[in-house]
Each structure stands twice: as C-alpha cells, then as structure tokens.
Amino acid sequence: MNEATPFDTPAEAAPAPSANGARFAGNERAFWRLLIRGAVLLLVTLGIYRFWLATDVRRFLWSNTEIAGDGLEYIGTARELLLGFLIAIALLVPINVAFFLAAFSRGVIGQISGLLALAALGLLGQFAVYRARRYRLTRTVYRGIRFHQTGSAWRYAVCAIFWWAMIALTLGLAYPFAQASLERLKLRNTYYGDLQGHFVGSGTRLFFRGVLLWFAVMGPFAFGLLVAIDRVDWTALGEAGRRGGDDIMSRIEAAGVAPALVVAVLSIAWSVAAAAALYPAFQAIVLRWWISGLRFGELSVASTLRTRAVYAVYLRFMWIALFAGVVLAIALAITLALIGGLEVWLGKGKVTELLTTAILVGTYVIVALAYSTIYQATVKIRLWKAGFESIELTGLEALDRVNAAGAPGSAVGEGLADALNVGGI
C-alpha cells in the first residue's frame, strides 16, 4: 500500500502523518473554487443555496483533517439542513406572531413585550447554538464511530445568557470565566462513541494571559469616557437636547463638549485601533488555551499554536483584501459609469431608477460576498489548519477501545440558528 500517492490529480506534497498529531491536507485552490462558486449561487438564489454551501464547506474541512493518522468525516447533508430550517420556520412563525400581537396589546404586556421578545429570542438563540452543536457532532465520524452530545439545551441556554450578561456588565473581564464554564458544560456532555469528554482549561489562567490585552483596549476607552463625564456639563447638554431647535449646536458647545469630545474621540479611536491590532493575539491565546483544555477519557490534547502564525494569517488576508479592494473599486467605477450611461440612454424614469437600484444593491452584495469569501478562503481555512496542526496528543491508546454510541440528532437546532442568525461554522 502506497500512502503518499494520490490516484487523482497530484496534490501538494503533504507532510507525513504524525502518529500523535493532526494534519490538514485540504487543497486551498479547491476551497477557493468551492467558495466562489457558492457565492455566485448564493447571489442568484438569494441565499437558498446556503444549505448546500455550508454542507460542502464542512465536508471539505472535515474530510481533509486527519487526526493520529485517520481522517474525520462529515456525514450531514444539505437536505437535512433545509428540513431543519423549514421546521424552525414553522416553530418561529407562531412565536413571532404572538410577540407581534403582544406588542399591540395594552397594559403591562404591551409595555414589556419588546423586552420579553428580546429575552425569549436570545434564549432560543443559545438553545439553537447548543442543538446545532449536537447536530454537527452526530454528523462527525472518526474511525467508523460518531460523536454525540447529551445534556439539556435549555440549561445551556440559561447558563450562556447568564454569562453573556456578566461579560457585558464587567466590560469583558468575565469572558475567560464564562468560556471556561460553558466549555466545561459542553465538553462534559460531548462523547466520542462511549468515551466522555471533559474540559480542564482554567478561567483564571486565561484571565491572566489576556488581561494585558484588555487593559490595552479598554484603558484608553475608559479614560476617554471619564474625561467626557468630568468635563462636560451634562445638565446643560441634557437641556440642549431636550429643547432642541436651531440653536441646539451653540447650546451644546456651551456645555463644554468640544475639548472633551476631542479627547474622548481620540482615545476611543485608539481603543478601536488597539482592538484590531491585538485581535489575532487574543484569538491565538484563546485557541491555544481551548485546545489544550480538551480531554477525552485518558486522551489529552496540547497545542503549540504560535501567535506569530495567527498574525501571518491575518496579514495575508489583509494583502488579498487590499488587492480585492482595488479590483472592486475599478468595478464600482465602471458600474457608476454604466448608471450614468443608463440615464442618458433611457432618460429619467422608473425603469432607470429600478435598474440603478438593482445595480447598486447588486454591487453592495457582490462586495460583501467577495470579502466573506476571501475571509473564509484565507483566514478560516488557515486557522483551521494551524489549529489542528498545532495539536499534540497523549494517551492515544484511549482511542483504540471506543464503542459506538449515540444516535444522530436532528437539524432543527441548525435551522433555528439559521433563522435567528446565530449560526456557527
């Protein structure tokens, strides 16, 4: 048996499979083709094709990933996703109608219905996230045995909402503890066959690894906010806002806004720039921490992911995005010229306006799809590769004696996640 020679078109020379690691052998050119074709079809079907594209992407990523010498396999189908989406719509329509009617009723229910709807849909969104994870796990096969997930999705939803509220209240400081807690809950309920997973990543450790980043981003922000609060005469500003009128600007200036505003805007701009520059470092820290916390029975995982590698991924994305930006700008200029020509050709009127609108909206959609495609084809695939290839496994014997267990979960969670816009991969 010759393991290195593929029988179709010759692939790029893949690194030798390591017995205690993982590798990703996906051909990036093929992934580009898949994504570009998918983007075009999304455009012409106004998004209906998304179930097939998502399935293709997952199948590509899974089946090209090899752990300890054996490949992962994704056995989900687009048909399941479509069905799950339709069921989710059937569930969500009555809920939406109920909230719509509640918004119109008088009294307390009408008053709090907006808040109620937000809370309910938030909870349902997290429920969907957990159920979607179950769907993906039960469609993941390794060595002829599927993964599965147990546990109550409602319990997860309540925990997740609680932790996201804590993250918001602490301006992000609770993030490591939230991640640790939620990952513990998820992994405790994750099984490979009859082999139970668990998560040993410590929130405190992640906190100390990331807290400097937090200061670099939030420090200037807080400073700007404090300056604004200290220097601006808020009662005068509130009065100016309430009275409105033509001289609102002069009243606002009288409240001492201008100098404070400059300081606040500058420090917040600094925060945003710092957040963008430090995001890859943050992602590397979290990914390394997460991978190193994964356990399945006696099997433990460690990650040697380099922060530098994550930066390289994003730099490459920026170069390609910049190049695409130039190309798209030229295309936009041609489009605008076309619209100008259209007005000369057809004269002003409904047809011209409809065509103009269609062209402008189409251009926007093409730009958005183009950047999403570039992001997936550069960042997503490379981070997937870097993440998997940084893995070191110990206690591999645990994987040799696993028995099949668990039944395939339904795709309703995926459908809900799609309909509520909380979808994952």
Next chain:
Amino acid sequence: MAAAGTGIFFDGVTSARRPVLVELASDGVVVRDAEERDMLARWPYHELDHLAAPEGVLRLGRAGARTLARLEVRDPALATAIDDASVPVDRSGASERRSRAKVIAWSFAAMVSLVLGAVYGVPALADKIAPLVPLRAERWLGEAVDTQARKMLDKGDASRPFECGPVGAEADARAALVKLIGRLEAAAGLPIPLHVKVVRRSEANAVALPGGHIYVFQGLVERSENADELAGVIAHEIGHVAHRDGTRSILQAAGLSFLFGMLLGDFVGGSAVVIGARAVLQSSYSREVEAAADLFGVELMNRAGGDVRALGAILTRIAGANHPGMEILRDHPDTKARVAVINTVAGASPSPPQPLLEPAEWAALKRICTGR
C-alpha cells in the same frame, strides 16, 4: 482489473483500525482481516456508499446500514476497479454534478416564485384578507396603534396638550370640526365610527390609522385656504379608513417580512437585498393605495356636497414644485398626476353653491390650535 488489494476497515462498532484484504467478488466487495483471513464484511456493489474523503483515499460505507462501518482504500488500482464495478461509486463526480445542477435549478425557481409572490401575491392576499378582519379586531388594533402613534408624534411640549380643541376656549373650533366631520361621515357610511383629532404638529399632513383614527396636523389646518380644502384631505384619509388600508398595510408588512426576512436572504450582504426590495415594494403598494384613497375622497366630497377640486388645489400648494429623491421609493404618486386624476374624475361636477362650513365656522376652525 485488480481483483484484490489492501485497505483499512472500521467495523462501526468499535474504533479498532484493521488492515484488511479487499477482494472483488462477482456481486460485491469482500473484506477480510489481513492476518486471520476471516470475513469481516461483504457489501454488494449496488449498496456501496461513496463518502467524502481527502484526495488519494476512496472511502466507502454501506448505504442503509445501521452502523457507520467504513472501508478506506488507498491503492489506486483497487479504487479504480471498485469504481468500475459499482454504480453508486462515481469518482468522476458526474452524478454528484447532475444532482447538484438539479438543486441549483430548483433553488433558482424557488427564488423566482418567492419574489413573484412578494410582488403580486402579498398585495393580492392582503386585499383579500383585510376585509375579512373583524371590525372588533380592527378597533382593538387601532387603539394599540393609536397609543404608539401618539408616542411617536407627540414631541411632548408640556405646556400645552398635544390635541387641539378640547379646552373651553377652543370650543367653537371644536364644534366646527365636529360639524365638518359629521357631514363627511354621514356621506361616507363607514362601518366603524371615526375619531378625528387635530394635533400640534407643524407639518401640512394628516394620517389615518386602523380603527378609524385620523390625525390632522395643525400645519394642514393653517395652510388650508377654505373648509373644502381641509375636507378634501380628510375625505382622502376617510378613504383609507373605508378601504381598511391600515390593516392591509400591516398584513402586507407582515407578509413581506416573512418572505424576505425569514425565507430569503440569509447570507452576507443579503440584508441589503432585503431592505432594498422591501422599500421598493412597500412604496409601490402604498402608491396604489393612495391613488385609491384619492378616488374615494373625490367621490365622498361629491356626495357630501363639497368642492371636489379643493383636494387638488391644496395638494398642489403643499407639495411645492418637485419632489427630490427617487420615484420608486416614494410612497405617494406624483402630485401632478394625482391632481390630474382628481380633476378628470371631478369632471363635469359643478362647483357647489356654498362651501361645507359657514365663513364664521371656518374662521373658528382655523383657530383650533391657537387656544384663543
């Protein structure tokens, strides 16, 4: 044709990785343990399931099997032989491409029919359903919308009430308004009572809500030159009430959000398509509705014995010369066209001998928001 080769077998029950010998029998693939030679599986060719695998690996399962048993073949000659022998195994991807082309064609057809549904189906359906909504439901809806509309319209100048007229000093004006509305309402013969209020807002406008609520803005009263002009605009708004346009537009909005918000457009950049399509479609529904309300208003003025052309006159005055912006996003038809239609319909009907209100009553009504 290679009749045998090696592979890796997973039995789907345990995770054990077994090197196997693969033989191609006449009816199927026979899998034997590489050392002990006992048969592990015998899969008929037509039940083979060709599964996703990295390049250089042929991964097979058995269709319809309860376990996820897998056979992986890396030997190119053997893989080719299995491909030749089995119909479902198709490494060229031709059958996959055919089924995918079908998916694409049907998705495209679904998109087209959903868009046609939004353009033609939703307004037609709303037209059919709106008259079927019980009046009690519309009244309930009207009260709820009324509360919300008040919140939006009322800028909250605490020194004066939002509504003009209820205070004692404005009683004459109030009486004139009641008389004017009474004449129109009697001529209209509506299934639900009207609630017309003049409110303190400077725009020259009026709005009709579900359940017979009509808000006439102070600015409109001020810019009306006679009672018939004001009555003409109110008659147009009564047209919305008679046609149940408030209920209809809520139904249309709900239908559009369902079609565009839920079924279509959930992809990056799709929200732009949704927002654009909704704006254009809702404006186009609205233009039709406004034209119908104009016709109703003209007829109502005729029956009430008012000056039919007054609506055209005040529209021309408040609209000014030209609208800026795009025609397809305008929720009212072009003013010139509206006035032309109004005047054509008004046609031969003679100017009434006397206006709807006595001069003194009109003078009182003009002062409805001044508090004097």
